[in-house]
Amino acid sequence: MSSTVSDSDAELFAGLTLTGEPEVAALRAAVRGVVLEPGDPGWDAARGAFNLVIDQRPRLIAIPADAADVAAVLRFADLSGLRVAPQRTGHNAAPLGSLDRTILLRTDALREVRIDASRRRALVGAGAKWADVVPRASELGLAALHGSTPDVSVVGYTLGGGLGWYARALGLACNSVTGIQVVTPGAEPRWVDPDVEPELFWALRGGGGNFGVVTAIEFVLYPVAEVYAGVLFFPWERSSEVLHAWERWTRTVPDEMTSVGRILQFPPFEEIPEPLRGKSFVLVEGVFLGDEEAGARLIEPLRALGPVLDTFAMVAPAGIAELHMDPPTPSPYQGESQVLADLTPEAVDRFVAATGPGSGSPLVSAEIRHLGGELDRVRPGSGALSRMPGSYIFFGVGMTPVPESVPPVHRALAAAKESLAELASGQYLNFVETAVDAAELFPADAYARLRAVRAGVDPRGVVKANHEIRVAEAGN
Ligand SMILES: Cc1cc2nc3c(=O)[nH]c(=O)nc-3n(C[C@H](O)[C@H](O)[C@H](O)COP(=O)(O)OP(=O)(O)OC[C@H]3O[C@@H](n4cnc5c(N)ncnc54)[C@H](O)[C@@H]3O)c2cc1C
Structure with a gap:
């Protein structure tokens, strides 16, 4: 796992000043893709993040055309004393902080998707979104x-x-991944899997973007022709009753049912359909891996409460892509999350008091997802995130289109989190939208192991992840 700059790299970027301004022309000449400096056409579009609150101002932007370009960008950054922050959508850009001395590496052009139905595998480029994969896989069952x-x-x-x-x-x-193409600083693109560099393969599966730039990933697809899925909408005045019923119900369901209990206050935006626009609800969303008869039997206790809208039906896997009604276009927002050891009736009461009717909460969404089942089982060969550290997870979001909306949203997120604080049992990297010490995201032994892997592949810390795992110091 070499991570030193080789003679050929020095040749490639001959004349590069190691201090002072990076010589962008040298990088442009070395890659097939695009390199942008501030003010170049396309600069503003390329520096944008999904979360419109984030104003990213990197030193340069690189949009590699292939994995060889990624390697060249990493070499150039290392020689220039810059860092490289890989990013696709900027969905979790907030924790990155200043990008002053950083090349923002947009993976947008690496969008290839290959599906091998006979092997039930997908191999997708780092630029592919789930929207590029889920419908194609769904057509193949x-x-x-x-x-x-x-x-x-x-x-x-x-x-x-x-x-x-x-x-x-x-x-x-991450635990259904079968292989990863990655470029680490100072090295050529390479494939890692359970047999080739197993330690790096372990770290990449749950340790976030700390170990290089991933250019492609291969994972298992599961044979699923249809699922029983949908949403039960209830008037939000019934938040307490419905969330209590949902909490009791989660104790009874098999692992094949994954569900969410949620308070949703739809903003008055035009793109939201009329019956929902500007209205508030308490919801139960669910996906059941099974047939209609068993699914309907399972949700009957909640259905018996009399929802005002019930969308549960058998659908192909592609049919659940937007079940959760996440915003389809970039939006300004703040989010907070917390993994919970459990959920108690008292905690449900406090949660509804903080986010439901009469609370004055401006949060668009305050949800609790049911974990457990396979998420609680550690399997041999799993990655750095081998299990979720709790039985439920809270995630709250508030829209912050203007600066004045930030303090009330912060207060409401803090109140929602506080309402569940006594059950807090950990953090989940993907849901953490603020800068935290990454040590909080992993058990101590896993974190120490992750730091050691990082020290092996990126000792100078060239790669800048949103949740950075610090390079282990010697003997540490
Ligand atoms: C509306 C919404 C819904 C969500 N729902 C879920 C959900 O259901 N389940 C869930 O688990 N998460 C969910 N998330 C969280 C989401 O998975 C994370 O924000 C994730 O980091 C997004 O990846 P991205 O590449 O699109 O985002 P980006 O902000 O582009 O990337 C986030 C980080 O990932 C790393 N990274 C990205 N690409 C690469 C690469 N090629 N090589 C190395 N590192 C890389 C980098 O460290 C980067 O800073 C949701 C987020 C939002 C905003």
Whole structure:
């Protein structure tokens, strides 16, 4: 695992000044893709993040055309004293902080998707989003372990774990990965899997984007022709009753049912359909890996509460891509999350008091996802995130289109989190949207192991991840 700059690199970027301004012309000459400086046409579009609150101002932007370009960008950065932040959508750009001395490496052009139905495998480029994969797999009777929005990159989502709609039955997406093409600083693109560099392969599956730039990822697809899935909408005045019923119900369901209890206040935006626009609800969303008869029997206790809208039906895997109604276009928002050891009736009361009717909460969404099942089982050969550290997870989001909306949203997120604080049992990297010490995201032994892997592949810390695992110091 060499990470030193070789003689040929020095030749490639001959004349590069190691201090002072990076010689962008040398990088442009070395890559097939695009290199942008501030003010270049396309600069503003390329520096944008999904979260419109984030104003990214990198030193340069590189949009590699292939893995060889990625290697060249990393070499150039290392020689120039710059860092490289890989990014696709900027869905989790907030924790990155200043990009002053950083090349923002957009993976947008690496969008190839290959599906091998006979082997039930997908091999996708780092630029592919779930929207590029899920419908194609679905047509072949196959399902991938995607999450609640089709708009995140498969790679970014999976490197951080990947908590999706089949999670209680099939686990985290990172633990269905079979191989990864990665470029580490000072090295050529290479393939890692359980047999080739198993330690790096372990770290990449749940340790986030700390170990190089991933250019492609291969993972298992599951044979799923249809699922029983949908949403039960209730008037939000019934938040307490419905969330209590949902909490009790989660104790009874098999692993094949993954569900969410949620308070949703739709903003008055035109793109939201009329019956929902500007209205508030308490919801139960669910996906059941099974047939209609068994699914309907399972949700009967919740259906008996009398929802105002019930969308549960048998659908192909592609039909659940937008079940969670995440915003399809870039938006300004703040989010908070917390993994919970358990959920108690008292905690439900406090949560509803903080986010439901009468709370004055401006949060668009305050949800609790049911974990457990396969998410709680550690399997041999799993990655750095081998299990979720709790039985439920809270995620809250508030829209912050203007500066004045930030303080009330912060207060509401803090109140929602506080309402569940006594059950807090950990953090989940993908849902953490603020800068935290990455040590908080992993058990101590896993974190020490992750630091050692990082020291082996990126000792100078060239790669800048949103949740950075510090390079282990000698003897540490
Ligand atoms: C609306 C919404 C819904 C979501 N739903 C879910 C969900 O259901 N389940 C879930 O688990 N998560 C979910 N997430 C969280 C999401 O998975 C993370 O934000 C994830 O990091 C997004 O990946 P991205 O590449 O699209 O984002 P980016 O912000 O582009 O990337 C995030 C980080 O991933 C790393 N990264 C990305 N690409 C590469 C690469 N090629 N090589 C190395 N590192 C890379 C980098 O460290 C980067 O900073 C959701 C987020 C949002 C905003």
